[in-house]
């Protein structure tokens with residue numbers, strides 16, 4: 436299940452930096468923590484409803500590999516898994532084999548974009564290739580280098596770019612400079628879908644997370660994303676609530692829907708159900724689709740397929756029965 440270019444929402448004109456939207460913000464930490472605790476304690480769907488939600492989660496995954504030892508061969512295996520994320524016979528038993536279920540995208544380093552494009556073209560697949568860029572994961576390279584990286588990933592065929600923000604600009608309160616930098620990334624992305632990674636584990640406070648979310652959206656991000664997966668703290672529910680409230684407020688102010696991508700440390704099917712519940716409750720059903728919600732994960736799919744196997748067969752799969760990339 437893929438989205439077309441037409442479904443990707445682009446800001447028709449990038450709104451100007453509006454200091455008023457962030458000037459007096461103060462996040463109520465206790466209220467956020469209480470809400471996060473509540474959502475984790477809620478019951479999640481069971482039986483066939485759980486299986487349906489898990490398939491929905493699969494279609495929202497950016498299947499990721501971001502490792503120093505990535506090679507063309509593991510990128511090829513990743514792409515094949517993204518094209519057929521759940522075993523055909525399991526989908527057939529669920530009568531879902533002809534529904535075009537794929538992950539939302541594959542996500543790789545810029546140097547591996549060409550490998551992914553090559554395999555996907557050979558497999559006649561139009562699955563999007565996302566690439567991290569801008570000095571991922573720290574963003575600590577000169578601006579020119581970061582911009583060049585975006586240009587190169589786009590030139591190699593990435594249609595989605597996951598940029599990282601400059602945390603120094605957040606921690607020193609330089610909001611307008613942060614806006615200017617993200618606007619430059621937006622321009623460099625051209626028609627590519629831009630997901631802005633806040634690296635929430637390094638922003639210090641919930642208030643900074645809210646402000647950075649707002650600035651990233653003002654600068655034309657299609658998605659805001661929690662983390663690189665390389666920080667000590669990655670996707671957490673309290674931070675997600677702060678980011679989702681920023682998305683909601685931005686929508687109320689502008690009428691523009693920005694997507695949300697939690698990433699980093701999401702490994703179990705049960706967690707994916709909590710994420711889907713949270714997005715449904717905080718932002719509504721419109722966000723329950725790959726063009727407004729992604730799960731950035733390298734190993735989540737393995738557990739989801741395992742749970743689907745259990746739902747279909749009543750047994751847990753041995754490792755060799757569900758090969759992973």
Ligand SMILES: O=C[C@H](O)COP(=O)(O)O
Pocket residue numbers: 499501542662663664665698699700701731732733734735
């Ligand atoms: O953007 C995706 C993350 O880097 C994946 O993190 P993970 O390996 O903890 O699933």
